[in-house]
Amino acid sequence: METLPLKYTGYAVTFQEVPNETSLIFNISGCPYKCRGCHSQYLWEYTGEYISEEIEQILMQYKGLVTCVCFMGGDQNLAELKLLLIKCKSLGFKTCVYSGSNDISIFDDLLSLLDYLKVGEYVSELGGLNSKDTNQRFYQIKTNKERQFAFDDKTYLFWNK
Numbered sequence: 725m726e727t728l729p730l731k732y733t734g735y736a737v738t739f740q741e742v743p744n745e746t747s748l749i750f751n752i753s754g755c756p757y758k759c760r761g762c763h764s765q766y767l768w769e770y771t772g773e774y775i776s777e778e779i780e781q782i783l784m785q786y787k788g789l790v791t792c793v794c795f796m797g798g799d800q801n802l803a804e805l806k807l808l809l810i811k812c813k814s815l816g817f818k819t820c821v822y823s824g825s826n827d828i829s830i831f832d833d834l835l836s837l838l839d840y841l842k843v844g845e846y847v848s849e850l851g852g853l854n855s856k857d858t859n860q861r862f863y864q865i866k867t868n869k870e871r872q873f874a875f876d877d878k879t880y881l882f883w884n885k
């Protein structure tokens with residue numbers, strides 16, 4: 725399948741998607757996963773603006789106002805996503821990607837640029853991150869003493885106590 729440049733449909737500041745961070749969320753369109761029961765079908769269509777053309781201007785507006793930049797999708801073009809993450813890091817933001825992929829290894833080349841990573845397709849019977857039965861995982865990416873990447877599972881932070 726042809727790799728298309730990433731487009732986004734909009735952005736917003738939220739507190740929910742990344743616990744303990746104020747995040748600028750970009751909704752990337754053209755989601756390739758097509759999960760059954762998807763709660764965001766508006767992201768299936770490849771529509772919106774080219775994010776690489778506009779992200780720097782948006783980031784400059786939010787510098788000092790948010791702590792983290794979170795991409796909802798974007799792993800259908802990992803090379804471009806990597807450049808976007810480099811841009812965010814160079815401006816001092818933490819970073820997060822929400823992916824519908826069940827294969828975390830596709831992010832091996834991006835781990836040094838990621839603070840948080842959500843993986844796993846949406847399965848309606850199991851629920852999203854806020855369900856204790858969920859198949860999805862939300863990780864904080866850490867580096868251990870041997871300078872290897874470690875995935876600290878923080879999914880429980882989404883569960884109502």
Ligand code: SF4
Nearest residue numbers: 755758759762824846
């Ligand atoms: S990854 Fe998210 S947006 Fe894409 S189909 Fe699955 S639930 Fe919908």
